[in-house]
Amino acid sequence: VNPRSQRARPVREKLATEVRREQIVAAALALISERGPRGFSLAAVARHLGLVPSALYRHFRNKEEIIEAVLEFAGARLLANARAAEQESPDALEQLQSIALLHARFIRENHAIPHIVFSEVLAAGHPERKAQLARLVRAYLEAIADIVRRGQRDGVIRTDVDPASAAVLLLGLVQPAAFLWFISDGRFDVTRHVRNGWRLYEAAMLKD
Amino acid sequence: VNPRSQRARPVREKLATEVRREQIVAAALALISERGPRGFSLAAVARHLGLVPSALYRHFRNKEEIIEAVLEFAGARLLANARAAEQESPDALEQLQSIALLHARFIRENHAIPHIVFSEVLAAGHPERKAQLARLVRAYLEAIADIVRRGQRDGVIRTDVDPASAAVLLLGLVQPAAFLWFISDGRFDVTRHVRNGWRLYEAAMLKD
């Protein structure tokens, strides 16, 4: 036996907590994306970073806290998408289309999201995790509804549609597409569906 | 100590395999609905039926086979909904609305479905489970697309919409609503959203 291999992990790399926290969140997302919620174990996260499981406890109090950080990250990304879309064009309908496309891309590039949203991560977690997710989604839908209202004021969107319903329906442009993409192992073309669906959505919303 | 309690399970109830298989599938759905995918353990299923875990192996080869049966049951229900909707009215648009409402009700009454669809049940299971789900959803969407095509032939639906996209979009009427209902602990009104959303969907589909 090689004597060097008997000394376990001879060179240890120490990184600051802020760096490790980000790495751990990224590893959690990657693992859920690749192997589903069950693939997200502390052992797997640690292995991904070249650490030992107990090392994670230097940066998070427990697994629950890691899930909290993952949700926070995903929520921030969705809201950032909404804000970015608002910058792109002054037209409310174009902003809505842009949000749908950015949302589709986000899920396509990071399909941990549907897993987290529906999965055991919530069921197993404390009720606070579910409440956190509810708050996050509500903020996102509120941002979309605001755009719809602005479009109604500007005279590009029919005034007889309920902004909240229109926001949920925009989610409906993306969510089933992401779902089909997921179960078809990537064969379903999300962007193509969102573009096709958008034409219907626009036709329904457009002021005559 | 009461001597009767020392004799474990003095009266044993034996039921035919076909009966037990149905009970086991029903128990699995109930447990996932109430406690999420993690709540669906063989121990919990057995407890639910007043059995011992190993008894389940008289009726299914392993846990995987139970999941297969659950998916089969759910898929049959969705297709039955589609067929029932077709009986209710000759009008394609009314049939589509009916499917959306029946689907919403099915999920509302049995919210194991979103869990199963996205959750670890798939991630953990063999690839065949995912393929089974994909087949099931494809059949459902195909049934809906057929109705859209019929509506186009009958002149009630615009001919420039892609039937497949229209089918996915109908799913988008229901899926986000079910999701919001789930994370809001039942406070979101699914049926109200589906009715509101339907008006937009209809407006987009209607032949001028």
Next chain:
DNA sequence: TGTACATCAGTGAACGCGCGTTCACTGATGTAC
């Protein structure tokens, strides 16, 4: 109608496994002098 027997649903003890978490420790890193 009564008895003998085969079938097979249900039992309970036991298993190996991966999980999240703890704890006393080690030793690299940055700071104070």
Next chain:
DNA sequence: TGTACATCAGTGAACGCGCGTTCACTGATGTAC
């Protein structure tokens, strides 16, 4: 610039737990005679 020390990220052994699964058994049920 060089040394002593506090800090704290990382270690590794150990834990209790619930899980899916096995296996030799028991005894209720339905059938053949």
